[in-house]
Amino acid sequence: MQEITIYNYLFLGLLLFVIGIVGSILSKHVIKVLISIEFILTGVNINFITFATFCDSVSFDGYLFTLFYVGIGAVELAVALYIFYLMYNKKQSENIENYGDL
């Protein structure tokens, strides 16, 4: 069987990134859009880890960038959900088309 190379991992990251982009464009539900954005971040994290493992075996900078990215991504999600919760109290709707006047 063919061995797994760096390109396979990069392709997996690309697929997750594309799934996240497509989901964030096509979804109508606000929380589903946020989940899709997290998929985008996860795809980027896979690329960071892959490059750090395969190309940078001394300083492992990609591992650190992934750590920062996870922290910032979780905070971004918390802020987005809080804004959504405040807006939901006014709009009473989960459809993202109703949130154009944020």
Next chain:
Amino acid sequence: MNGIDTPIVFYPLCALTILFAVAAISFRNIFHSLLSAIMVFFLVGVLFYVLGSEYNAVIQIAVYGLAVPVILGLAIMFTNLKKDENKASSKLTFATLFTGGLFAIAVLSIIRFALGEVDFYGVNPISAMSAFGSGIFIKYVWAFELMSLILTIIVVGLSLFKKEGRCRK
């Protein structure tokens, strides 16, 4: 690099990750989407472990696999005011749980079987952890402090935001 370049580990992980990611964006029920997203984040954590970054795997599973779904689930519960019209019968629920449990056991045994076959230390864990420590506390110490500052600002900002909302009401 042993373990990292083994197809028996990579292909099932990759297939399951893509499958659950597509399911997460295609389910109509938001709670099913959330469950699929949890599976994606867990599988990506396993992938990080396979790639040799145990620390990132733990953080991925702890933050994205456990903490973020709790926040998302709370948001869904706070906002989903509509009554569920098509409630599943108890038999259907039992069948779903049973098959889901069987599937989870099968996936876990496949992964365990695959993990038992290979050696996972393609990356030297001690050198990776030492690089982690020197990166956080020496090389990128300002970025690390900036991130902690951002987290503090956001916590304070959210609490002020809440107070501001109360005053306006």
